Amino acid sequence: MISRFEASKILTSKVDDNTLIVASLGNTKYDLFNAKDRPRNFYLWNSMGMASSFGLGLAMARPDLRVVILQGDGGVLMNMGSLATTAYRGPKNLLHICWDNHMWEITGRQPTATAGPADLGAIAAGAGYAHVDKAETLAAFEQALDRALAGEGPWFIHALVDDQKGVKPRPPRSPTWIKHRFMDAVGVAPMSGGTGAG
Numbered sequence: 001m002i003s004r005f006e007a008s009k010i011l012t013s014k015v016d017d018n019t020l021i022v023a024s025l026g027n028t029k030y031d032l033f034n035a036k037d038r039p040r041n042f043y044l045w046n047s048m049g050m051a052s053s054f055g056l057g058l059a060m061a062r063p064d065l066r067v068v069i070l071q072g073d074g075g076v077l078m079n080m081g082s083l084a085t086t087a088y089r090g091p092k093n094l095l096h097i098c099w100d101n102h103m104w105e106i107t108g109r110q111p112t113a114t115a116g117p118a119d120l121g122a123i124a125a126g127a128g129y130a131h132v133d134k135a136e137t138l139a140a141f142e143q144a145l146d147r148a149l150a151g152e153g154p155w156f157i158h159a160l161v162d163d164q165k166g167v168k169p170r171p172p173r174s175p176t177w178i179k180h181r182f183m184d185a186v187g188v189a190p191m192s193g194g195t196g197a198g
Contacts, residue, residue, distance in 0.1 A: 001162040004099050005031040007141050008070075011097070012036035014149060015068065020058055020186070024051035024071040026106040028099055030166030032070060039185035043171040043178050049078030052096060056082065059091035062186070066093050066149075073100040073114045080123065083156075087128030092152040096124070099161045109163070121158030131155045 008031040015021070022042045023029035028051075029043040044051055055069035076083070076098050086094065102115035114120060125132040130153060133144035141159050148155040172178065183189070 002135065002138050002141055002159050003164065004028070004101075004159075004161040005035060005164070005167050006138055007099075007159060007161070008032050008035035010138070010142050011068070011070075011145060012038070014145060015066070019066045019068060020055075020062070021068045021070065022051050022055040022058065024048070024069075024075040026072065027166030028070045028072050028075075030168065030170050033171040034167045034169070037171070039181050041171075042182045045173060045175055045178075049075045049082075051075055052079055052082035052086065055094065055096070056086050056089065056091065059094040060089060063091065063093055065186075066095065067091070069094070069096045071096070071098055072105075073098060073102065073112050073120060074104045076120050077112055077114070077118070083124050083127040083129070086154055087124075087130075090128075090130065091154055094154040095148045095157070096129075096154065097157045097159060098124075099159055101161045101163050103163065105163065105165065119158075121156065124156035124158070129154050129156045132158065134158045134160075136160045 012035045020040050023032040025044050025048055032041060051069050051071045055067050059067040098120050100114050100120060103112055104110045121132050121134045135141035135144050144157045
């Protein structure tokens, strides 16, 4: 099994400064934040399943930038329709990484469907993703990541991770601050709203 935090560090060491990374709620964003906080990281709070939809929208709006989605198995299961939509739209600049620990870790470690027969890599392939890789070791993850970053997407990496909790500290709890920092980094002027990190 893969350490999600170590894999997050490998990811952030390999992407360029222009890459946009969307991190789903919970341990996914905690590990990304501690691996390397950067203005082009977008941390989602209280919106389970929506990282894939948000990342797809970014990839379509900014085809000049690579977009990486980081999402747990629970988030993918909550919004499986986004896999079909992503494959149908076919953004070449999109990489979707699923951290699969077979559980709803944040809510009490209940098993997800991937603890049984559900195979999210096979589902992504069936939905029509151009490329699907599975990784069960850190070395295999790094190799899959290198292939994905060197080629065109949409790409889905199904990474089987251990059950360790995300490392601390956590990113700011202000969605407004996260949004404005991200928009500034991408070069989009915010329309209105507060800027405090609260």
